[in-house]
Amino acid sequence: MDLRKKLTRAMNRRVGRGGGRVTVRHQGGGEKKRLRLIDWKRNKLNIAGYVEAIEYDPLRSANIALVLYPDGERRYILATKGLKKRDVVVSGKDVSLKEGNATLLRNIPIGMPVHNIELRAGKGGQLVRGAGTMAVIIAKEDKVAQVKLPSGELRKISLDCMATIGQIGNVEYRLKKLYKAGQKRHRGIRPTVRGVAQDPRSHPHGGGEGKSGIGMPSPKTPWGKKTLGKKTRKKEKYSNKDIIRRRKK
Numbered sequence: 001m002d003l004r005k006k007l008t009r010a011m012n013r014r015v016g017r018g019g020g021r022v023t024v025r026h027q028g029g030g031e032k033k034r035l036r037l038i039d040w041k042r043n044k045l046n047i048a049g050y051v052e053a054i055e056y057d058p059l060r061s062a063n064i065a066l067v068l069y070p071d072g073e074r075r076y077i078l079a080t081k082g083l084k085k086r087d088v089v090v091s092g093k094d095v096s097l098k099e100g101n102a103t104l105l106r107n108i109p110i111g112m113p114v115h116n117i118e119l120r121a122g123k124g125g126q127l128v129r130g131a132g133t134m135a136v137i138i139a140k141e142d143k144v145a146q147v148k149l150p151s152g153e154l155r156k157i158s159l160d161c162m163a164t165i166g167q168i169g170n171v172e173y174r175l176k177k178l179y180k181a182g183q184k185r186h187r188g189i190r191p192t193v194r195g196v197a198q199d200p201r202s203h204p205h206g207g208g209e210g211k212s213g214i215g216m217p218s219p220k221t222p223w224g225k226k227t228l229g230k231k232t233r234k235k236e237k238y239s240n241k242d243i244i245r246r247r248k249k
Contacts (some may be wrong), residue, residue: 004118005034007036007037007066007074007075007076007180008034008035008036008037009034009035009037010034010035011033011034011059013030013032014039014153015027015028015029015030015066015188016028016190017018019023024090025028026189026190026191026192026212027188027189027190027217028129028188028190029185029188029190030185030186030187030188030189031058031186031187032061034062035059036055036057036059036064036076036128037076037142038064038076038078039067039075039076039077040116040124040125040126041054041068041122041123041124041125041162042077042102042116042125042162043090043091044073044075044091045091045092045093045096046090046091046094047070047071047090047094047175048069048070048088048089049067049068049069049075049088049090050067050068050069050086050087050088050102050161051065051066051083051084051085051086051087051088051089051100052066052067052068052163053065053066053085053156054066054079054083054084054169055076055084060121060129060130060131061130061131061132061170061173062078062079062129062131062132062168062169062170062173063078063079063129063169064076064077064078064079065077065078065079065089065100067089069197073246077089077100077164077167078115078116078129078164078168079166079168079170080092080100080115080164080165080166080167080169080171081099081132081166081167081168081171082166082169083099083100083166083169086159087115089101090102091162091164092187093107094107095107097109097112097165098166099166100164100165100166101164101165101199102116102162102163102164102165102208103162103163103165104159104160104161104162105117105137105140105145105147105157105158105159105160105161105162105163106140106159107146108137108165109137110137110139110140111136111137111140112136112137112138112165113134113135113136113165113166113215114128114134114135114137114147114163114164114165114166114169115128115129115130115134115152115163115164115166115167115168116129116163116164117135117147117161117162117163118162118163119156119157119161119239120158120160121158121160121162121193122159125142125162125164127149127161128149128168129168130168130175130207131170131171131174132167132168132169132170132171132173132174133150133167133168134150134166134167134168135147135148135149135150136148136162138154140159143158143159143160144156144158144159144223145157145158145159146244149247151247151248152245152247152248153160153245153247154243154244154245155242155243155244156242156243157242157243178189195214195219195220195222196208196211196212196213196214203222203223204216204220204221204222204224205219205220206212218230
């Protein structure tokens with residue numbers, strides 16, 4: 001058995017269907033893929049890892065790096081912009097501040113780009129994991145750091161949380177163009193019919209003679225719920241107290 005296969009899991013392919021009925025619109029088909037298990041926690045502390053390869057991951061926008069540790073264990077991590085094959089990465093409290101290394105926020109200087117940031121110490125990275133993204137530490141006070149996220153949101157995060165240094169690679173991902181319909185289908189994305197092109201029984205935007213607008217103050221979903229601007233975040237969400245400034249509109 002390939003050693004790398006131990007770092008992957010099979011995926012359920014019934015995307016967009018449940019009992020034969022559509023449960024998620026515009027999803028289905030796609031190439032067969034395996035989920036790569038990423039080391040979000042970076043909990044092999046003070047053990048230098050050797051980057052064996054930079055690989056493509058079909059289920060995420062960022063590339064991933066295969067890291068070999070001295071005990072023979074291999075793990076996947078997100079590949080940073082400057083990370084190359086045969087580089088050495090390490091995680092811990094007292095590590096050098098270079099790309100790919102992971103340490104506590106309290107050890108990272110203000111203004112340094114970071115990614116894969118924990119929200120709760122020991123839980124594993126949850127923030128800033130997409131291709132080309134990075135966050136920046138703006139300030140530190142008491143036991144928290146003020147971190148500016150790619151969305152523009154300014155958030156308080158505990159200094160005891162881990163983060164990985166550097167900007168995530170594959171920066172050109174957003175510039176990539178799809179040149180045929182089949183490329184969408186390979187990604188599991190089915191065709192989308194505009195609401196204004198449907199009949200009024202199928203969509204609130206439908207109907208009318210010739211090409212017409214939606215004919216209402218706010219766009220709606222096929223089920224009549226307001227969209228495009230309506231806030232869906234819970235008003236009493238537990239993490240509201242940690243947000244200093246909301247993301248850009």
